[in-house]
Amino acid sequence: MKLETLQPSGAFKLRGAANAVSQLSDDAKKRGVICCSTGNHGTALAYAARQMGVPATVCVSQLVPQVKVKAIEAQGARVVQKGNSQDDAQLEADRLVAKEGLTDIPPFDHFDVVTGQATIGLELMRDNPELECLLVPLSGGGLTAGIAIAAKAIKPSIRIVGISMDRGAAMAESLRAGKPVEVIEVPSLADSLGGGIGLNNQHTFDVCQDMLDEVILLTEAEIYRGMQALFAHDRLIAEGASAVGHAAVLAGKVMLTGPTATIITGRNVDMDQFTNVITGQPIQLGELLVTGA
Numbered sequence: 001m002k003l004e005t006l007q008p009s010g011a012f013k014l015r016g017a018a019n020a021v022s023q024l025s026d027d028a029k030k031r032g033v034i035c036c037s038t039g040n041h042g043t044a045l046a047y048a049a050r051q052m053g054v055p056a057t058v059c060v061s062q063l064v065p066q067v068k069v070k071a072i073e074a075q076g077a078r079v080v081q082k083g084n085s086q087d088d089a090q091l092e093a094d095r096l097v098a099k100e101g102l103t104d105i106p107p108f109d110h111f112d113v114v115t116g117q118a119t120i121g122l123e124l125m126r127d128n129p130e131l132e133c134l135l136v137p138l139s140g141g142g143l144t145a146g147i148a149i150a151a152k153a154i155k156p157s158i159r160i161v162g163i164s165m166d167r168g169a170a171m172a173e174s175l176r177a178g179k180p181v182e183v184i185e186v187p188s189l190a191d192s193l194g195g196g197i198g199l200n201n202q203h204t205f206d207v208c209q210d211m212l213d214e215v216i217l218l219t220e221a222e223i224y225r226g227m228q229a230l231f232a233h234d235r236l237i238a239e240g241a242s243a244v245g246h247a248a249v250l251a252g253k254v255m256l257t258g259p260t261a262t263i264i265t266g267r268n269v270d271m272d273q274f275t276n277v278i279t280g281q282p283i284q285l286g287e288l289l290v291t292g293a
């Protein structure tokens with residue numbers, strides 16, 4: 001297990017955000033950065049910006065849990081909450097870029113962000129050259145693309161498995177369609193895996209198409225059991241997106257053929273929801289009722 005839950009912002013996204021902010025000109029740093037995020041990238045950008053004395057603004061949709069909004073504000077960033085999708089929040093970010101001269105640092109489709117996430121692959125392969133398979137939670141694909149590029153450069157035979165939920169998985173749908181497509185966003189236990197990949201995707205779609213060996217989709221009930229297992233067996237407080245590797249193994253959807261690592265991507269879970277999951281209470285996700293049974 002690669003425990004990105006231990007990052008100060010609570011998720012791996014600090015790697016990409018910190019790398020991207022550090023590459024900016026002094027002038028751009030002075031004007032400030034902005035992003036549109038389901039939460040963890042926003043928290044990461046706010047944290048990285050504050051460390052470097054750069055003002056940060058974060059645009060999020062109304063679907064984003066309040067616990068994540070509070071976490072971003074606690075990092076000293078301005079939060080603007082608008083609309084019911086990532087796309088609505090992005091429109092607001094675009095407006096503020098034009099109006100205030102901010103630099104948009106997107107959550108995944110950006111060279112410096114992918115490069116930052118790639119350090120996970122580098123660390124994993126340096127520390128554990130025997131690894132044969134990496135289980136990677138997959139959303140916009142910045143994490144997967146970075147890890148795949150780094151890990152395959154070191155060990156070309158490494159198998160990269162991307163894992164998403166079976167409803168509203170934009171990269172999985174896009175890979176099947178052979179081009180970036182839009183999906184309908186629905187509430188998920190793996191809320192950090194929601195959102196589109198951008199119809200005008202520049203980087204992550206191509207890398208995922210070239211380098212991803214397999215994509216696995218999970219039901220919400222399977223993710224629920226993954227979260228329970230991470231807590232029961234490993235005493236880890238992790239969000240649904242972090243539990244998909246365990247969930248895929250438990251569900252028998254991934255064949256383990258050798259030493260395997262799974263990325264425990266973040267800990268920023270709503271604690272009421274987490275408590276309900278680990279005590280086996282039903283969870284309402286929009287129209288879907290998920291039970292432990």
Ligand SMILES: *Cc1c(COP(=O)(O)O)cnc(C)c1O
Nearest residue numbers: 040139140141142143241265266
């Ligand atoms: C962003 C995120 C992911 C997915 O990363 P992508 O680069 O969008 O594929 C997985 N888990 C957590 C906790 C995240 O915040």
